[in-house]
Amino acid sequence: MTTEIWLSILGLGVASYAIRLGGYLLALRLPQEGGWARGMEALPGCLIVALVVLMMIKGGTIEWIAGGVVLLVAAKTRNLPTSMLVGMGLVAGMRILVL
Numbered sequence: 052m053t054t055e056i057w058l059s060i061l062g063l064g065v066a067s068y069a070i071r072l073g074g075y076l077l078a079l080r081l082p083q084e085g086g087w088a089r090g091m092e093a094l095p096g097c098l099i100v101a102l103v104v105l106m107m108i109k110g111g112t113i114e115w116i117a118g119g120v121v122l123l124v125a126a127k128t129r130n131l132p133t134s135m136l137v138g139m140g141l142v143a144g145m146r147i148l149v150l
Contacts, residue, residue, distance in 0.1 A: 096131060121134050121137055
């Protein structure tokens with residue numbers, strides 16, 4: 052291998068760790084309580100809801116049925132990973148059965 056390839060690999064490794072360190076240092080400066088902290092805690096769930104709703108709007112009957120079932124599972128269990136697994140399994144299963 053040439054020196055240029057090794058320098059590229061080294062540079063990409065340094066950049067990768069610099070990005071991770073920057074995220075960690077930025078996270079240390081975020082508020083730990085109050086409105087901003089509550090908003091940051093709710094952000095992952097809000098992003099997933101936005102993605103699911105977009106797929107439901109663009110999708111058909113299968114996506115709407117799965118979205119309704121996931122809503123019920125999420126309300127009952129209040130567990131995001133379980134809700135996601137149920138939704139993915141339901142969509143995959145219904146698509147297999149319909150095709």
